[in-house]
Structures are given as structure tokens and as C-alpha cells.
Amino acid sequence: MYLVTSGHDQHTVDVAAQVAAAGAGVVQVRAKDITTRELLALTKDVLAAVREANPATAVVVDDRADVALAAGADGVHLGQDDLPPSVARQMLGPDAIIGLTTGTLELVQQAQAFHTDNPGVLDYIGAGPFRPTPTKDSGRQPLWVDGYPPLVAATSLPIVAIGDVTVEDVADLSATGIAGVAMVRCLMNADDPHTEASRALALWRGRAYRDY
Amino acid sequence: MYLVTSGHDQHTVDVAAQVAAAGAGVVQVRAKDITTRELLALTKDVLAAVREANPATAVVVDDRADVALAAGADGVHLGQDDLPPSVARQMLGPDAIIGLTTGTLELVQQAQAFHTDNPGVLDYIGAGPFRPTPTKDSGRQPLWVDGYPPLVAATSLPIVAIGDVTVEDVADLSATGIAGVAMVRCLMNADDPHTEASRALALWRGRAYRDY
Numbered sequence: 400m401y402l403v404t405s406g407h408d409q410h411t412v413d414v415a416a417q418v419a420a421a422g423a424g425v426v427q428v429r430a431k432d433i434t435t436r437e438l439l440a441l442t443k444d445v446l447a448a449v450r451e452a453n454p455a456t457a458v459v460v461d462d463r464a465d466v467a468l469a470a471g472a473d474g475v476h477l478g479q480d481d482l483p484p485s486v487a488r489q490m491l492g493p494d495a496i497i498g499l500t501t502g503t504l505e506l507v508q509q510a511q512a513f514h515t516d517n518p519g520v521l522d523y524i525g526a527g528p529f530r531p532t533p534t535k536d537s538g539r540q541p542l543w544v545d546g547y548p549p550l551v552a553a554t555s556l557p558i559v560a561i562g563d564v565t566v567e568d569v570a571d572l573s574a575t576g577i578a579g580v581a582m583v584r585c586l587m588n589a590d591d592p593h594t595e596a597s598r599a600l601a602l603w604r605g606r607a608y609r610d611y
Numbered sequence: 612m613y614l615v616t617s618g619h620d621q622h623t624v625d626v627a628a629q630v631a632a633a634g635a636g637v638v639q640v641r642a643k644d645i646t647t648r649e650l651l652a653l654t655k656d657v658l659a660a661v662r663e664a665n666p667a668t669a670v671v672v673d674d675r676a677d678v679a680l681a682a683g684a685d686g687v688h689l690g691q692d693d694l695p696p697s698v699a700r701q702m703l704g705p706d707a708i709i710g711l712t713t714g715t716l717e718l719v720q721q722a723q724a725f726h727t728d729n730p731g732v733l734d735y736i737g738a739g740p741f742r743p744t745p746t747k748d749s750g751r752q753p754l755w756v757d758g759y760p761p762l763v764a765a766t767s768l769p770i771v772a773i774g775d776v777t778v779e780d781v782a783d784l785s786a787t788g789i790a791g792v793a794m795v796r797c798l799m800n801a802d803d804p805h806t807e808a809s810r811a812l813a814l815w816r817g818r819a820y821r822d823y
Contacts, residue, residue, distance in 0.1 A: 436695070465699075469701075481647045482677060482681055483648070483681075486677075487677075
């Protein structure tokens with residue numbers, strides 16, 4: 400499970416920590432309308448909180464390789480309009496996590512062709528939107544559950560589904576062959592993000608969630 | 612002389628090359644409302660054109676150390692809200708040019724204190740606005756000519772005046788002890804940027820410009 404943050408206050412940091420504690424694999428720090436220095440501060444805060452909550456959870460930064468490097472984050476998530484992945488890989492080194500946004504068969508095929516020619520640059524691809532989303536207007540058609548198997552078939556890269564995915568979608572999506580689900584609003588706006596994330600992870604693992 | 616670009620088309624690249632050919636010391640690539648990938652492409656184009664026009668002209672990128680690194684530019688110009696200078700220095704290495712925006716006595720004193728504690732991080736500071744400018748609203752009061760001598764006295768760092776500086780201001784500004792003048796609109800909008808830049812440089816050097 401993969402959390403994409405929204406906002407840039409203590410709530411953002413708290414949710415990141417709770418979702419990490421529940422067992423999320425990745426937290427992506429995303430905040431478009433703040434200054435570079437604010438993004439750096441937010442990334443450092445999220446990183447510290449996530450490290451404390453769960454050392455196994457990776458923290459990546461949306462778009463900004465320089466901020467990822469400056470904060471000591473684990474990697475960067477790149478959109479199609481961000482730095483080319485090869486450049487980010489050069490900047491961040493072989494151990495960084497680098498993801499790329501896709502969402503159509505053509506973009507997945509392009510990513511796969513790139514990956515074949517440049518192994519070791521991309522670690523995963525995001526694919527979305529799963530459903531229409533107010534968070535990010537990509538101009539791409541929603542994929543829904545049925546859109547994922549053809550994408551999975553077109554690449555050897557792990558695919559993370561994104562775009563208004565909710566806990567209720569996790570079981571269906573887990574059967575499509577994708578590697579993970581990214582969530583934004585459903586966790587950021589949850590009354591209890593830890594429980595919500597735990598439910599999602601339990602469903603992902605194929606069993607109903609029980610609150611121990 | 613220091614050009615700060617505006618726009619992100621062929622005109623931007625052409626003006627940069629002409630101003631470099633006229634003898635500008637620095638071209639800063641600044642473009643706030645484009646994608647990272649567009650900024651990278653623009654920076655590469657400006658860099659190639661400036662290198663060809665004048666190998667002695669440095670090219671720095673506004674804000675984005677990652678783009679500077681990716682493009683192979685000479686450095687980065689940082690605002691007060693951008694990455695901390697130490698982080699950029701770490702990222703770009705000892706030879707990069709790193710500048711910081713200031714514009715009040717307090718900010719210059721802060722920059723100087725930082726410079727004293729961390730020699731080798733900052734190469735110069737920008738100080739502005741010289742006059743009120745529509746390009747960038749910093750919230751700071753315009754300095755006019757008389758504002759510069761106290762700033763020059765407060766720091767050992769070279770000061771570059773910025774903020775709607777025109778060729779007509781150069782002679783007066785050159786007498787304040789600053790190290791250079793940055794120009795945006797006066798060169799970007801000039802009918803003949805090369806001549807305009809040559810005039811500015813000749814005035815800076817204390818003599819009237821003659822078109823040889």
C-alpha cells in the first residue's frame with residue numbers, strides 16, 4: 400500500500416505516520432502549491448515521523464529530485480512532465496526508488512520500452528486514474544478495475560493503481576495483477592487513518608480486517 | 612551584467628545568446644509556470660546557445676538545483692523560499708555558482724552571517740527590487756540607487772542589483788559599489804538585445820557606448 404499525501408501541516412505528517420505504522424510500503428510526499436523550502440520542511444517532517452513509525456516504509460517525493468536528495472528521502476516519483484527518470488537516477492544513485500506516472504496502454508508500453516533499454520532506472524510505475532478524481536486532472540480516461548489487467552500484461556514493472564482508490568476497491572484491484580494501490584483522499588480524510596490503512600492492507604492480503 | 616530570462620520560447624533563447632555575446636557574465640533561466648521537463652528543455656537550449664555565443668558567460672537556473680544538475684548548468688539562484696544554499700552547494704559541488712536573493716539590510720546581514728559561518732557556499736547575493744516591478748512581487752520596498760551603498764557596506768559578498776533595472780540606471784548603480792546589475796524586461800523586450808546589453812556594459816565600464 401502506498402499513501403500519497405495532501406496538505407502540508409501536522410495532519411499530513413500524522414496521517415503519514417499512522418499509515419506507515421499500519422504497514423504501508425511507500426509514502427509519497429506531494430504538495431504542489433508550496434515553496435521549495437516548505438516542501439523540504441514537510442518532507443523532513445514526514446520522513447522523521449515515518450521512520451519512527453515504521454522503518455520499512457519508504458518515503459519518496461513527488462517531482463523534486465533535489466528536495467528528495469536534500470531531505471534524505473528514499474526516492475522520487477516522476478510525472479510525465481517531470482525530470483526524465485534517467486536524470487533522476489543519475490542524481491539519486493542506484494539505491495533510490497524511482498517511480499513514473501502512466502495510465503494508458505501507450506504510456507505503459509513506452510515505460511516498458513524504456514525499462515528494457517535502461518534497466519535499473521525505474522522501480523515501478525503508477526497507473527491511473529482508477530476513477531475520475533478531483534485531486535489531479537491528468538486528462539486521461541479512468542481505468543476502473545478492468546483497465547488494469549491489460550496494463551499489467553504490457554510490462555514487467557510493478558504497477559501501482561492510483562486515482563481515488565478507496566478501501567472498498569482494494570479486493571477487486573488486488574485480483575488484477577497490480578503490485579499495489581495508492582490512496583490519497585481515502586486515507587488523508589479518514590477519521591482513523593491507521594484503521595483505514597490496516598483494513599486496506601488486510602483486504603489486499605486477501606482477508607477481512609479484524610481489529611485485534 | 613546579468614540577464615534574468617522571461618518566457619520559454621525561441622525568443623528567450625535568442626535574447627540569452629545575444630546578451631551573452633555582448634559580454635554578460637551570467638544568464639539566469641527563470642520560468643515559473645512551466646513543467647519541470649519544459650524548464651529542463653529550456654535550460655538546455657539556453658545553455659547551448661549561450662555557450663556558443665560566449666563560453667565565458669555562466670548559466671544558472673532559478674530555484675531548481677535538480678534541473679541545473681540535469682542540464683549541466685553552472686549553478687543555481689535561490690530565493691529565500693527555495694532550497695537552503697548549503698543543500699544546493701552539497702548537491703552541485705564546489706565549482707557551481709550559487710546566488711541568494713536578498714533586498715533588505717536584515718536579509719543582507721543574515722546572508723553575511725551565513726557566509727561568515729559557511730564560507731564557500733554563497734558566491735553572490737541579489738538585492739532588490741531596485742524599483743517596483745511587475746515581474747516579481749517580493750513584498751519588499753524598492754531600494755532605488757540610494758538603497759545600495761548600505762547593503763554593500765554590510766557584506767563582503769558581491770551584490771547584484773535587480774528589479775526593473777534599465778540601461779539608463781546603470782551608470783548611477785555602478786557608483787554604489789555593487790558588483791553587477793541584473794536585467795529582465797529591459798533586455799527581454801528590447802528591439803535589439805545585443806545593442807542594449809552592449810550599451811549597459813559600456814555604461815557599467817564607465818564610458819558611453821559606441822556601435823563599432
